[in-house]
Amino acid sequence: MPSIARHSSGNGRIVENICSILRQLGWSPAAEAALGNLDCSMDAYQANQVLKQLQDHTVAHGFFYWLKRKPGFKHDGHTYTTMVGILGQAKQFTAINKLLDQMVRDGCQPNVVTYNRLIHSYGRANYLNEAVDVFDQMQKDGCEPDRVTYCTLIDIHAKAGYLDFAMDMYERMQGAGLAPDTFTYSVMINCLGKAGHLASADKLFYEMVEHGCTPNLVTYNIMIALQAKARNYESALKLYRDLQSAGFEPDKVTYSIVMEALGHLGYLDEAEAVFSEMKQRNWVPDEPVYGLLVDLWGKSGNVEKAWGWYQAMLQTGLRPNVPTCNSLLSAFLRVHRLGDAYSLLESMLGLGLIPSSQTYTLLLSCCTEARSPYDMGFCCDLMATTGHPAHLFLLSMPSAGADGQNVRDHVGKFLDMMRSEDRESKRGLVDAVVDFLHKSGLKEEAGLVWEVAAQKNVYPDAVREKSSCYWLINLHVMSDGTAVTALSRTLAWFRREMMMSGVGPSRIDIVTGWGRRSRVTGASMVRQAVQELLHMFSFPFFTVNGNTGCFVGCGEPLNKWLLQSYVERMHLL
DNA sequence: GTAGGGTTAG
Numbered sequence: 407m408p409s410i411a412r413h414s415s416g417n418g419r420i421v422e423n424i425c426s427i428l429r430q431l432g433w434s435p436a437a438e439a440a441l442g443n444l445d446c447s448m449d450a451y452q453a454n455q456v457l458k459q460l461q462d463h464t465v466a467h468g469f470f471y472w473l474k475r476k477p478g479f480k481h482d483g484h485t486y487t488t489m490v491g492i493l494g495q496a497k498q499f500t501a502i503n504k505l506l507d508q509m510v511r512d513g514c515q516p517n518v519v520t521y522n523r524l525i526h527s528y529g530r531a532n533y534l535n536e537a538v539d540v541f542d543q544m545q546k547d548g549c550e551p552d553r554v555t556y557c558t559l560i561d562i563h564a565k566a567g568y569l570d571f572a573m574d575m576y577e578r579m580q581g582a583g584l585a586p587d588t589f590t591y592s593v594m595i596n597c598l599g600k601a602g603h604l605a606s607a608d609k610l611f612y613e614m615v616e617h618g619c620t621p622n623l624v625t626y627n628i629m630i631a632l633q634a635k636a637r638n639y640e641s642a643l644k645l646y647r648d649l650q651s652a653g654f655e656p657d658k659v660t661y662s663i664v665m666e667a668l669g670h671l672g673y674l675d676e677a678e679a680v681f682s683e684m685k686q687r688n689w690v691p692d693e694p695v696y697g698l699l700v701d702l703w704g705k706s707g708n709v710e711k712a713w714g715w716y717q718a719m720l721q722t723g724l725r726p727n728v729p730t731c732n733s734l735l736s737a738f739l740r741v742h743r744l745g746d747a748y749s750l751l752e753s754m755l756g757l758g759l760i761p762s763s764q765t766y767t768l769l770l771s772c773c774t775e776a777r778s779p780y781d782m783g784f785c786c787d788l789m790a791t792t793g794h795p796a797h798l799f800l801l802s803m804p805s806a807g808a809d810g811q812n813v814r815d816h817v818g819k820f821l822d823m824m825r826s827e828d829r830e831s832k833r834g835l836v837d838a839v840v841d842f843l844h845k846s847g848l849k850e851e852a853g854l855v856w857e858v859a860a861q862k863n864v865y866p867d868a869v870r871e872k873s874s875c876y877w878l879i880n881l882h883v884m885s886d887g888t889a890v891t892a893l894s895r896t897l898a899w900f901r902r903e904m905m906m907s908g909v910g911p912s913r914i915d916i917v918t919g920w921g922r923r924s925r926v927t928g929a930s931m932v933r934q935a936v937q938e939l940l941h942m943f944s945f946p947f948f949t950v951n952g953n954t955g956c957f958v959g960c961g962e963p964l965n966k967w968l969l970q971s972y973v974e975r976m977h978l979l
Numbered sequence: 980g981t982a983g984g985g986t987t988a989g
Contacts, residue, residue, distance in 0.1 A: 450982095451981065451982065454982060454983075455982080458982090458983080483983085484982060484983055485983095487983055487984080488982090488983060491983080491984075517983090518984080519983050519984045520983085520984085521984090522983095522984045522985070523983080523984055523985095525984095525985095526984070526985070552984095552985095553985080554984055554985045555984090555985085556985090557985045557986075558984080558985050560985095561985070561986070588986095589985065589986060590985090590986090591986095592986045592987075593985075593986050594986095595986090596986065596987070597986095622986095623987090624986055624987050625986085625987085626987090627986095627987045627988080628986070628987050629987095630987090631987065631988065632987095634988095657987095658988090659987055659988055659989095660987090660988095662988050662989065663987080663988060663989095666988075666989080692989095693989095694988080694989040695988095695989075697989070698988090698989065701989090727989095729989075730989095
């Protein structure tokens with residue numbers, strides 16, 4: 407047996423021993439004692455092997471500094487860089503900066519990998535300025551950015567909505583003599599597609615092959631997901647076949663995306679077939695993929711099937727997560743099976759699952775649409791059972807005073823509390839609240855909630871100046887009660903602006919998303935409610951290009967109409 | 980003699 411093999415297996419055992427100690431004991435005096443008893447010498451290579459396996463940053467941090475104090479041990483660039491990555495994932499930026507100082511004092515210069523991990527960490531935490539500062543700093547320190555540097559900067563900026571900056575970085579990368587590789591193309595295709603530039607994403611997908619870069623499985627997955635999200639399900643399925651013709655085996659991600667696409671096309675049985683195929687190819691279905699089937703069947707109105715998949719999931723020993731419970735809950739509520747909804751909510755709480763704002767949103771919408779006082783009371787009980795802060799917020803909503811400031815303050819405090827929720831959930835919840843207040847006759851309060859939410863950027867796309875004095879009011883993601891409230895308050899805002907500045911809008915397009923090209927079904931309630939409101943107040947509108955979902959007001963008639971004092975009170979009707 | 984970084988879903 408050559409000595410190298412014995413030596414390396416010895417290395418492996420030390421690494422394995424340390425990892426199992428740290429897994430069992432975490433970072434603790436007991437772990438420190440156990441490590442001391444090992445009485446082995448270790449080099450930076452082995453230390454790095456251990457660090458890479460530690461996911462808990464407190465354990466990694468403890469181990470790293472224990473090594474640093476150990477006589478005869480010296481960290482190197484690799485261990486420092488790995489540690490930067492671990493702390494970065496945990497967003498421990500104070501600890502990272504301390505570590506970087508020590509790294510330099512220890513005689514280890516950060517290299518391009520260190521900087522890249524730093525940029526990635528800042529990007530993931532949404533600190534884009536800091537990420538760009540690192541990019542500038544590394545160049546001052548004489549470190550050339552590589553493909554990974556540019557790719558990371560492109561990705562984080564595009565994800566944060568700064569597509570222009572991302573494209574700029576793509577140009578700069580090529581200017582620096584770095585040709586895009588398959589990885590870069592995949593990132594760019596994803597960025598462009600997610601930003602709504604599907605044609606450009608498509609173009610790049612075909613272009614990459616011409617430049618000698620073969621799409622890999624991830625590239626295909628990205629393409630399939632983009633087509634599915636744009637509701638081009640047939641294109642998505644074609645890419646799925648192309649992927650297999652190209653010799654790739656679908657992975658878990660592929661299966662999940664394809665199942666969702668099939669489900670949204672209404673091919674539920676086919677989605678189930680893909681699920682079976684996934685299992686046949688030895689992928690172990692996880693909770694979210696069961697959740698997807700629960701959701702698809704629930705949305706199609708087949709509660710029994712949804713419930714069946716939920717049970718099947720429990721039988722494999724998986725613990726449900728909150729979104730899956732929400733899917734089943736939504737299915738029960740849709741067919742007014744409030745008793746089953748109640749049992750499900752109880753079992754959620756029993757499992758220690760904390761109802762999310764989506765859970766509360768579902769229940770509140772159900773309450774708004776309740777067909778009888780009994781059902782409404784039942785919904786209220788369910789809402790109280792969730793223990794969600796939105797319930798206390800609604801219960802303690804004051805009646806609007808003369809200037810409405812008391813309601814504004816109440817809403818402001820609530821939204822501040824909800825600030826860490828993602829925008830979609832916040833929008834959904836606010837929408838349900840406004841709809842509920844509006845339909846319960848608390849119209850002044852509904853208007854105030856909408857105004858504060860709009861100020862706090864919960865509806866960033868609702869009101870937009872398309873060009874000078876040409877405005878778009880986009881109501882298509884709202885419920886009808888919210889749409890009517892939002893429109894009334896926005897028109898009142900235009901009136902006040904016009905009276906103050908003397909300049910009125912030259913054109914307003916009111917978009918309800920039920921137009922010629924809209925694929926949104928079931929949104930006609932918004933169009934109908936908006937049309938009725940506009941008719942009632944004689945708003946001078948017309949439609950263009952046969953788009954019946956877009957109401958346009960223009961020029962002199964619009965400005966004259968805005969002068970009417972009733973524009974201020976439209977929302978009360 | 981050896982190692983470290985970037986992309987996709989829910």
